[in-house]
Amino acid sequence: MSVLTEELRERIKAEFPKYPSKRAVTLPALHIVHDAMRAVSTGAIEEIAELLELHPSEVHDTMSFYNFFKDEKHPLGRHRVWVCRSISCMLRGGEELLEKLAEKYGVHPGQTTADGKFTLEFAECLGACEGAPCILLNDECHMDMTDQSASELINRL
Amino acid sequence: MAVFEPVLLARINRPDSATLKSYQADGGYARLKEILSMAPADVTNIVKDSGLRGRGGAGFPCGLKWTFLPKDHPGPIYLCINADESEPGTFNNRILMEKDPHQLIEGIMIACHAIRSSNAYLYLRYEYGTSYRALDAAVKECYGAGLLGKNILGTGFNLDIVLHRGAGAYICGEETGLIESLEGKRAWPRIKPPFPAIEGLFRKPTIVNNVETLCCVTQILKRGKEWFQSIGVPPDPANPRDPGSYGPKLYCVSGHVNKPCCVELPLGVTARELIEEHAGGVWKGRKVKAVVPGGISMGFLSAAELDTKLDFAGPGKAGCLGLGTAAVVVVDDQTSMVDVLYNCCRFMSHESCGQCTPCREGTSWMTRILERIRAGQGKVEDLNLLTEVAGSMGIIPGTTICGLSDGAAWPVKNAISKFRSEFEEYITSRRASVTSAQRLMAAH
DSSP states (O other): OOSSOHHHHHHHHTTGGGSSSGGGGHHHHHHHHHHHHSSOOHHHHHHHHHHHTOOHHHHHHHHHHSTTOOOTTSOOOSEEEEEEOSHHHHTTTHHHHHHHHHHHHTOOTTOBOTTSSEEEEEESOOSOGGGOSOEEETTEEEOSOOHHHHHHHHHTO | OOOOOOSTTTTTTSTTTTSHHHHHHTTTTTTHHHHHTSOHHHHHHHHHHHTOBOSSSSOOBHHHHHHTSOTTOOSOOEEEEEEOOOSTTOOHHHHHHHHOHHHHHHHHHHHHHHHTOSEEEEEEOTTOHHHHHHHHHHHHHHHHTTSSEEEETTTTEEEEEEEEEOOSOGGGGSHHHHHHHHTTSOOOOOOSSSOTTTSOGGGSOEEEEEHHHHHHHHHHHHHOHHHHHTSEEOOOTTOTTOOOEESEEEEEEEESBSSOEEEEEETTOBHHHIIIIISOSBGGGOOEEEEESSSGGGOOEEGGGTTOBOSSSHHHHTTSSOOTTOEEEEEETTSOHHHHHHHHHHHHHHHOOSOSHHHHHHHHHHHHHHHHHHTTOOOTHHHHHHHHHHHTSSTTTTOOSSTHHHHHHHHHHHHHHHSHHHHHHHHHHHHHHSOHHHHHHHHO
């Protein structure tokens, strides 16, 4: 029984023609699997490696370099909320915002709420410094956040 | 002085600015067929003669970089677009991609024609989801209109653009780190030479250009190299190696100002003009304590240095590393420089790729020393230790492969040399406020 569905395999294979090497599909494949399965398990790594004609350790090496991907022991919630802590946001309350949200929802950065709704993360500069402090919800940026507007954003999830 | 009319940002407030229809209505792609019919070397020469220097941070002359490709190479030759904008304080590439993706795509087409490439890979940081969707839609529009793919506009020129999303690592903005990441590996920068122009992506000749640089290429081919050279700062006659700072630049202003903004101005505007005339002044009626001139890697200007011209040469004259990304971050006089420096060091420690020991260990130890100082356990001698560590890491002292380390060291060097008395006072007063028992507890 394979870990990856046929649909995920097809989506990964659809990336092959874009690159002269299958190895270059490592990040696209990790994104496809991570997004759908909310983690990249050891079994998924093995199957990605097989598709890409790599050793599983090569896929794992790349995956673990980018803090972005979660393993099966730490799966993502249904959403991911990144709070920027870098300089422009820090100067306008980003660190306090992260602290407040962590307290309010009872999770440390990197952890998922008990109901599985969202994973809270700290982010390094999100590139939206004109709207500091900012939050990335999945991959959409929300600017000029306050404790209240951030909570409203999360409560709407 | 007349008000400068933006060119790179001219279209961002138009309705549907990101669509092909609106771009073409504003004259976009109008000269493309003519440009693609020119000899590639002629296009390269126009860019070279314009004096365009890379906007991503290093300021290397763009046309000159293109000439480093091997002559008569059978191909493939690759263009990588560096859209991994991650330098803290920098957000101009995001605006260019979200609001005017076709301006960038036209620049990619022109660059690929000039360097004889049919394959462009746009490496986009994952966090820019809105940019991704704007670019993806724009690329699809181009394929649909015969502007990408085979035999574009009947000129015989072929081009495919692949959008490649990163996974949240600052080091992918370093051009060889980007290449490694694109190849599916950890983003460890390569030892150079060979430079990417000789051996880059998939071991083939490769040019890596920044988003804003390529948008400048579009405008240079549209308006002429003379137009580009009529803006900015000519070379310093006293410095025969200075190529000048020509053209418009997107300055990002953030931090403690009333109106954080991205503004397009001729290269050479001062930090003071940016803060006072474009960003609405310092917030809450406060004064400036320090200014980051071009992303945190460039270090700090003090309040006495606000008249520094932000061209390629200016920040260096004030002891900073350079112009960097021209991201100006303003720190007000109520903010502790210890906290600001700690934030910079923590970022660099988090983002060091770990390949070179001086960077991996240096960024981590500098962060820990500042943590100790903030916990009231610091000693004034720690400042010398910080300076010593900072002085030993980077390309400049010759101990690392890439410049991340120089960018990690620079804020430390500048902060301690320009704000030393504040650091000393902080250490002394913080130490006095913590009892020896607390210090002992904290040490365990």
